[in-house]
Structures are given as C-alpha cells and as structure tokens.
Amino acid sequence: MSPETQIENRPTKRGPRHVARQAMEERILDAAAWVFSQSGYDGATMAEIAIKADLPKANVHYYFKSKAGLYSTVLSKILATWLDQMNAFTADQDPAMALKRYIHGKIELSRVYPIPSRVFANELLHGAPFIDRELATDLRDEVDRIAEVFKTWKERGRIRPVDARHLLITLWAATQTYADFEVQVDTVLRAKAGEKAVFQAGAEQLTEIVLRGLGLEVPRE
Amino acid sequence: MSPETQIENRPTKRGPRHVARQAMEERILDAAAWVFSQSGYDGATMAEIAIKADLPKANVHYYFKSKAGLYSTVLSKILATWLDQMNAFTADQDPAMALKRYIHGKIELSRVYPIPSRVFANELLHGAPFIDRELATDLRDEVDRIAEVFKTWKERGRIRPVDARHLLITLWAATQTYADFEVQVDTVLRAKAGEKAVFQAGAEQLTEIVLRGLGLEVPRE
DNA sequence: CTTCAATTTGACCATTTGGTCAAATTTCGA
DNA sequence: TCGAAATTTGACCAAATGGTCAAATTGAAG
Structure with a gap:
C-alpha cells in the first residue's frame, strides 16, 4: 500500500470533487442569504438565487434539493x-x-x-x-x-x-x-x-x- | 330646507353606507395585519386574508384595490x-x-x-x-x-x-x-x-x- | 485512452397567486 | 314603491414559482 493511497483513504473527504462541491455550496449559500434577506422566505425565488449565484436554476437544485433546505x-x-x-x-x-x-x-x-x-x-x-x-x-x-x-x-x-x-x-x-x-x-x-x-x-x-x-x-x- | 337635510349635508360623511364601509375596512385590515404578520408581505395571500375576514376574495378587492394598498x-x-x-x-x-x-x-x-x-x-x-x-x-x-x-x-x-x-x-x-x-x-x-x-x-x-x-x-x- | 459517476442545463409542468369582470343582489333616498 | 348606486360573489386568467427530468458534458481513476 503506497503512502499516497494511505493519505487518500482518510475518512475526511479531500478529493478535488469534494472541494469543488463545498466551494459551490458556499457560493449558493451566499447568494441565497442575500436573496432571503431582501425578500424573506416566501418572497425569495429560486430563480433569483440562481441568478445571484450565476448558475442555472436546475443546478442550484442539484446542490440543494429544496428552498427550505437552503x-x-x-x-x-x-x-x-x-x-x-x-x-x-x-x-x-x-x-x-x-x-x-x-x-x-x-x-x-x-x-x-x-x-x-x-x-x-x-x-x-x-x-x-x-x-x-x-x-x-x-x-x-x-x-x-x-x-x-x-x-x-x-x-x-x-x-x-x-x-x-x-x-x-x-x-x-x-x-x-x-x-x-x-x-x-x-x-x-x-x-x-x-x-x-x-x-x-x-x-x-x-x-x-x-x-x-x-x-x-x-x-x- | 329641513333640519334633517342640513344635518345630512355636513361634509363629514355619516350615512349608514359610510359607516358600514368603515366597519368593513377595519375588519379587512385586522385580518390582513394578522396574515401579514404571520407570513410577511410576499408570503401573505389575498385568499388567506379573505378567509380570515370571512369574505369572498373578490369582496376584499372591492374595498382594497391591491395587496400593496392593504x-x-x-x-x-x-x-x-x-x-x-x-x-x-x-x-x-x-x-x-x-x-x-x-x-x-x-x-x-x-x-x-x-x-x-x-x-x-x-x-x-x-x-x-x-x-x-x-x-x-x-x-x-x-x-x-x-x-x-x-x-x-x-x-x-x-x-x-x-x-x-x-x-x-x-x-x-x-x-x-x-x-x-x-x-x-x-x-x-x-x-x-x-x-x-x-x-x-x-x-x-x-x-x-x-x-x-x-x-x-x-x-x- | 476508457469508463463511469458526478455535474450541468434547457425544457417542461402542476400549482398558486394577484387581480378582473360581469352578473346578481342589496340598500338607501326620494 | 321604485330606481339608481353600492355591494357581493363565483368564475376566470395570465404570470410566476418550486421542482423534475432526461439528455449532454466533464473529469478523475485505472
């Protein structure tokens, strides 16, 4: 078992996929917080959050299944x-x-x-x-x-x-x-x-x- | 000109129509305040306000032209x-x-x-x-x-x-x-x-x- | 290079919403 | 009583919304 393998197997996920995902989640969360603060929960729209995050709406739903979760x-x-x-x-x-x-x-x-x-x-x-x-x-x-x-x-x-x-x-x-x-x-x-x-x-x-x-x-x- | 006519002509409206209208407006305003306080502006719906005021929705719109005005x-x-x-x-x-x-x-x-x-x-x-x-x-x-x-x-x-x-x-x-x-x-x-x-x-x-x-x-x- | 899971995205849909309208009904003043 | 004005109400509509889906694309591991 090479040292590299050892490192990559540690429970804390560190793959490039995971890092990218976390960055994307943060980006969406920031956009969502902004829109929620302006319009409240009901007034906020997923479309507006998507625009603020500069992503297609469906992509936001890929990371956060629902508005409530976000x-x-x-x-x-x-x-x-x-x-x-x-x-x-x-x-x-x-x-x-x-x-x-x-x-x-x-x-x-x-x-x-x-x-x-x-x-x-x-x-x-x-x-x-x-x-x-x-x-x-x-x-x-x-x-x-x-x-x-x-x-x-x-x-x-x-x-x-x-x-x-x-x-x-x-x-x-x-x-x-x-x-x-x-x-x-x-x-x-x-x-x-x-x-x-x-x-x-x-x-x-x-x-x-x-x-x-x-x-x-x-x-x- | 009879005294009655005199009285009814005073600028402050007092006809039974006007009194009823004011009562109805207050009733709608109370219902609206309740719903707005629960759901915020966007979350509140005219339908819910109407139900709370026990009136048909179209009737609420007769007294207040828009949600924004209310x-x-x-x-x-x-x-x-x-x-x-x-x-x-x-x-x-x-x-x-x-x-x-x-x-x-x-x-x-x-x-x-x-x-x-x-x-x-x-x-x-x-x-x-x-x-x-x-x-x-x-x-x-x-x-x-x-x-x-x-x-x-x-x-x-x-x-x-x-x-x-x-x-x-x-x-x-x-x-x-x-x-x-x-x-x-x-x-x-x-x-x-x-x-x-x-x-x-x-x-x-x-x-x-x-x-x-x-x-x-x-x-x- | 291949493979395959992860990601991206446009199209789409069922539901909800604010608001409209015209017809029916009520009410007040003469 | 009568007629006009005010009120009531169900039916309706265009727009917006949260969420879905399947097809296309990407990229890391072997």
Missing part, C-alpha cells in the same frame, strides 16, 4: 456563529469586562454579517417555523449557562442582582438592531449606517449605559 | 400610533419620569398591538420599500424634536450628556423585541410571552438599567 442551512450557520461568541462569556472573568466584550463583539458580528442576521430576524419574526428545534435546545442551553454565570457573580457580590434573561433579551435586541433595522438607524441618525463609526458609537454608548445601569465601572481599555 | 395602510396606522406616543415626550418634564413613562408606554404598545408591530418590523427588515417616505419625514421630524429635548435637558444640567439618537435606537429595539421576537423571548425566559407579567418585568428592568445608566434616580411612583 434556508435552514443559512439559519443554522448564523446561529452557530452567535452561540460561539456567547461561549466566551464565563464566570471567571470580571463582569464589566465580560459584558463590555460581549456587547462590542455582538455589534461587530452585526457589522460583519448583517445579511444572515436579517434572515434570522425574519425567521424569528414569523415564529421560527424552521429553526424552532435548535432554539429550544442549543440556544436555551447557552442561555441557561449564562444565567448561571450571573448567579455566580451575584453570590460573589461582584454584581448587583439582575434578571439575566431579560438582560440578554435587551442586549440582543439592542445589538441586532444595527444590522436588522438599518433603514431605521439611517433615518434616526441621519447618516449612512453600515459605516464602522456608527457601530462603534452604538457599542460604546450601549456599553456605558448597561454597565452603569448595573452599577459597574466602565473598564478603560 | 399592506401600506396597516403600516401607516401603527406608525401613527407610535409617533403619537412619542409626542408625549417633552422638555418640561422631569427626565427620569419622561423616560420611565416612555419605556413603559412603548412596551405596553408592544403588548397591545403585537401584530401590526410585527408587520412593521418585517417592513423595516426588508429596507422599508413601502413606507420609506413616511420614515424620512414624520419619523425623522419626531426624532429631531426629541433630540432637541435631550439637548435642552443637558443645557439645564438635568441629564448627563448622551447621544439621544443612539439612545432612541436602543429603546426601540429593546421595547419592540417583546412583540416582534416573541419566540425568542419565550425561549430565553422559558415562559409564555404575551403574558402581562413578562412585559411588566421587562419594562421595569429596562427602565432601571437605562435610568441608572444615565445617572438618574428611578422615580418611585
């Missing part, structure tokens, strides 16, 4: 990104620093991934018919964990008592809004959203209000 | 409701009281009108293609006015300097979320949203954090 994949990916960031929120940190990092990080995600963020918001708005399972398991678990973090902080006298769940709801709403409701942000600020400075200013004021609101000092750095 | 009417009505509430926000009040009232009032609107609220959120999410004009005029004017209120407070030393526009964005996001993303609220709280207690708790904690965050005392009453 949509669910977009949702799962952005949810995973958010859960991953929440994971950095731990009890061993200083509450003020942890919150500041979380707020800034979350707003940064809004800035970098506004498109899937809007797709997700649309899904929630309609009662999460496609992603309800993942919400009730993965998200709920993560929220429970963070609630424990706040409980720990409270017991150690590091933070004033606060309802961690309502606080998370507030933080999500306030951070997501810069991605999801860009038109509203434009209108209110009389400026072009999407600009880095807008996100920066939003993150800073939100951090300051929330930290002071919880009786914490705003960390310098 | 949708725009739903949007305008809820925006007017919000602008009306913002109008109570004036410089002559105590900042803490004004903010507390605004937050509680806004969350109350979320509780009472969750359905049109979601329709509006959906519209914003997709870039406000139908209501962009009203945003750029009515909403912008009202925001400018409130920015002036904060400026006045600051000059009188009644409040610490704060970016009123970013603050409004935060308040809207945090109050709307209880109506718009009910599924998420359910998941996070492990409870049924829509319950009055949830809105009450959310309003109180949000008020406390924001007021303290701005260096204000939370009013007793």
